Amino acid sequence: MTPFTYARARDTTEAIQLGALERAKYLGGGTNLIDLMRETVERPAALVDVTGLSALVEESGDGGLVVGAAAKNSAVAEHLLVRQRYPMLAKAILAGASAQIRNMATVGGNILQRTRCTYFYDEDGSRCNKRTPGQGCDAIDGINRIHAILGAPVLDASSACVATHPSDMCVALAALDASVHLHGPGGARVVPLADFHTLPGEHPEIETVLQPGELITAIALPRPSVAARSSYRKVRDRASYAFALISVGAVLEVEDGAVKDVRVALGGVAAKPWRAHKAESLLRGGPATEQAFIAAAEAELADAAPLHDNGFKIELAKRTMTAVLSALAGDLVPAGDLA
Numbered sequence: 242m243t244p245f246t247y248a249r250a251r252d253t254t255e256a257i258q259l260g261a262l263e264r265a266k267y268l269g270g271g272t273n274l275i276d277l278m279r280e281t282v283e284r285p286a287a288l289v290d291v292t293g294l295s296a297l298v299e300e301s302g303d304g305g306l307v308v309g310a311a312a313k314n315s316a317v318a319e320h321l322l323v324r325q326r327y328p329m330l331a332k333a334i335l336a337g338a339s340a341q342i343r344n345m346a347t348v349g350g351n352i353l354q355r356t357r358c359t360y361f362y363d364e365d366g367s368r369c370n371k372r373t374p375g376q377g378c379d380a381i382d383g384i385n386r387i388h389a390i391l392g393a394p395v396l397d398a399s400s401a402c403v404a405t406h407p408s409d410m411c412v413a414l415a416a417l418d419a420s421v422h423l424h425g426p427g428g429a430r431v432v433p434l435a436d437f438h439t440l441p442g443e444h445p446e447i448e449t450v451l452q453p454g455e456l457i458t459a460i461a462l463p464r465p466s467v468a469a470r471s472s473y474r475k476v477r478d479r480a481s482y483a484f485a486l487i488s489v490g491a492v493l494e495v496e497d498g499a500v501k502d503v504r505v506a507l508g509g510v511a512a513k514p515w516r517a518h519k520a521e522s523l524l525r526g527g528p529a530t531e532q533a534f535i536a537a538a539e540a541e542l543a544d545a546a547p548l549h550d551n552g553f554k555i556e557l558a559k560r561t562m563t564a565v566l567s568a569l570a571g572d573l574v575p576a577g578d579l580a
């Protein structure tokens with residue numbers, strides 16, 4: 242392991258000052274970063290412990306919720322307001338990891354966790370553009386069952402990346418229209434969660450819109466609609482804790498049998514939580530029927546580009562989207578109105 246210094250920040254200002262050190266990394270629960278350091282994929286020269294910063298989960302002035310970045314995943318999932326108003330978020334967190342990991346992992350760290358692509362972790366034996374830009378991507382012609390089908394066109398092997406983002410919590414946050422509060426040397430700013438992570442493009446090593454030294458300080462959730470229902474479904478190879486092959490987080494509001502509002506996010510399909518904007522546009526104002534949900538799912542997956550091992554994800558994603566939306570609609574409209 243590369244030698245590094247360690248400092249515990251007392252507040253946000255001190256954390257940002259320490260984060261400006263060369264090759265500094267912010268340390269939350271360490272459930273991902275420490276693993277990457279052990280594998281020498283990450284080699285920070287300085288660790289800035291930010292677990293002493295805000296871990297509060299509290300109601301905002303507009304009826305939403307603000308979650309401090311240092312809040313533990315378990316505390317968020319168990320919080321009464323989260324369970325009452327954002328049950329999808331609680332369900333996604335509980336699906337994401339064992340109790341031991343949830344008790345250690347922080348919200349900020351969850352958002353910043355890196356892909357679990359085996360080629361990314363295999364520094365000595367595999368080529369990986371995310372780890373070493375320009376090296377190539379062994380996943381393209383390798384074992385790629387868990388890899389991306391959206392947002393990762395394989396146009397240039399020297400910059401290609403087909404890794405997926407592993408977070409369950411982020412899929413729920415994207416569907417809930419959450420926003421990420423950031424502080425850094427340039428001041429404070431707010432970024433929608435759905436825009437926080439980036440697609441590979443020419444720079445697969447750049448995974449978020451974070452600027453050097455910036456720190457996630459909180460996540461904000463808007464006030465939920467009283468009439469809306471939400472759900473999270475994760476499809477994985479085994480019932481024990483595993484990363485999603487496909488996951489779907491959805492919020493649906495139906496009025497008089499028509500879709501008044503809908504938000505859908507997919508996990509396991511791209512380098513970021515994938516907001517299903519095409520499906521949402523097709524559904525809004527239309528009938529809340531299974532046929533409509535199928536058509537929307539097919540439109541969303543029309544541009545999917547599977548690899549040789551993961552073509553099954555396309556149909557799996559369509560069916561999971563349809564099932565989640567149909568289940569939500571079944572709670573909102575009379576059974577006779579559903580096909």
